[in-house]
Amino acid sequence: MKETCMTTSAIEPAPTRPAKAVAATAFAFSVTMMGTTLPTPLYSIYSDELAFSALTVTVLFAVYALGVVGALSLFGRLSDDLGRRPVLMLAVGFALLSAVLFLLPPSLPQLVVARVISGLGAGFMSGAGTAAMMDLFPAHRRAVAGTVAVAANTGGLALGTLIAGLIAESASKPLFTPFAVHLALCALALVGLLVWTPAPEHAGRFVIRPHRLRVPAELRRAFTRAVLAAGSGFAATGVLTAVSAMFLARELHLESHALAGFVVFLAFAGMAAGQLVARRMRPRIALPLGCVGMIVGVVFLAWALAFVVLPPLLIAAATVGVSAGLCMNAGIATTVEQALPERRGEVSSSFFAGLYLMLALPAIGVGLLATVIGLRGAGLVFTAAVALLAAVVAIASLATSRLE
Structure with a gap:
């Protein structure tokens, strides 16, 4: 398929009711991201009902990253061509479809498909939602736009696991009710986008553009340090998300779904807080400080x-969470x-693709290792690896700062 050559932009004009457009966009952003963490406190239930091993649970958690990376690779510029609102609605549509699949009687293939679809929605929303938020603010308030986008993104991740845990704790159908609530929230988000966000003036054609993610040569050293540092935080958060519910239930004999959700909520809420704190710091200070904090965090995990x-x-x-932020x-x-x-x-897509790969692969690795030496042993090996990686990146970052 040939690419569309456009002489006019599909970017929306400034909305006549910006406050409502910002609210609708932020709500849709949060609801979509909530869907990716909603199953987190429920993994111990799935594990008991369907006899999942630790490996199965970690794979089930990690496959949604494939959807995210796929969306970033194939559709990175889609909102530039079609306009923000159509892609935002597409992202929420994927989240809604994922919720529908989770409402069906569970089986492993169905859950895997639901997770991948959830990842596609998150991938579309990560790019289009951030860009849409930037469009809704004047140039001199772009920092505020970025703050709102960060809060909607990581806030949605944090709220998803907390809400699911609280609902599952009190509901008679813990594998049904959280996703029914999410389905309703997705429907509300679609209505809000349709009513309050601006339509594109000149929309192009839907074009799939597979492309190799590349980074300019002059940014590659900084890019490598950035991905390894933030990626180590994503890896630690991913493993916490994937196995904390099983650890609480099997090792600590704490069956509380609300507690399982709260543990992961702390990580994602901390990530949001860390990003907001870092806005007041120089990157050359924030990066090594975050790496040192990561070492402290995984020591507590060990x-x-x-x-x-x-x-x-x-x-x-x-x-x-704070250190990763x-x-x-x-x-x-x-x-x-x-x-x-x-x-x-392209650089943004490459950055987030790297982070999501580091979110998924270590979680699967811990699941594989757990089949040999047990969940606790695998977790200890993982914490040592993250601490070593964070230390290397911190030293490299400090050395580079001294040379600049």
Whole structure:
């Protein structure tokens, strides 16, 4: 299929009711991201009912990253061509379809498909939602737009696991009710987008553009450090998300779904807070500080795993989240924000593709290793690897800062 050559932009004009457009966009962003973490506190239930192993649970968690990376690779510029609103509605549509699949009687193939579709929605929303938020604010308030986008993104991730845990704790159908609520929220988000967000003036054709994700040569060193630093935080958060419910149930004998959701909520809420704090810091300070915090966080995680205690697990979740947020914001500042405008989308897609791969692959690795040495042993090996990676990146970052 040939690419569309356009002489006019599909970007929307400034809306006549910007406050409502911002609210509708932020709500849709949060609802879509909620869907990716909604199953988190429910994995122990799926594990019991369908006899899932630790490997199966980690794979089930990680496959949604394939959808995210696929959306970033194939449709990175789709909202530039079609306009923001159609792609935002497409993202929410994928989230809604995922919720419908989760409402059906569960089986492993169906759950895998639902997770991949959820990842596609998150991939579409990550790019189009952030761009749409930038469009809705004047140039001198772009920092505010970025803050709102960050809050909607990571706030949705945090709320998804917390809400699912609370609902599952009190509902008679814990594998049904959270997704029924999410389905209703998706429907509301679609209505809000349709009514309050601006329609594109000149929409192009739907074009699939598979492309190789590349980074300009002058940014590759900074890009590598940024992805490894923020990616180590994503890896730690991913493993916490994938296995914390099973660890609480099987090792600590704590069956509370609300508690399982709260542990992961701490990580994602911390990530949001870390990104906001990093906006007041220089990237060359925020990145190594985040790496040091990551080391502290995984030490607490190792403590929780080695001695099977809860308080260090809670501290680890919050510390890892804040540290990952620091690294993520510093990474964006030293890569995406430094790219030329015509390469910025490609660099951004490359950055987030790297993060989501580091979210997925270590979680699967822990699942594989758990089949050999058990969940706790696999977790301890993982914490050592993350601590080593974070230390190397921190040293490299400090050395580079001294040379500049």
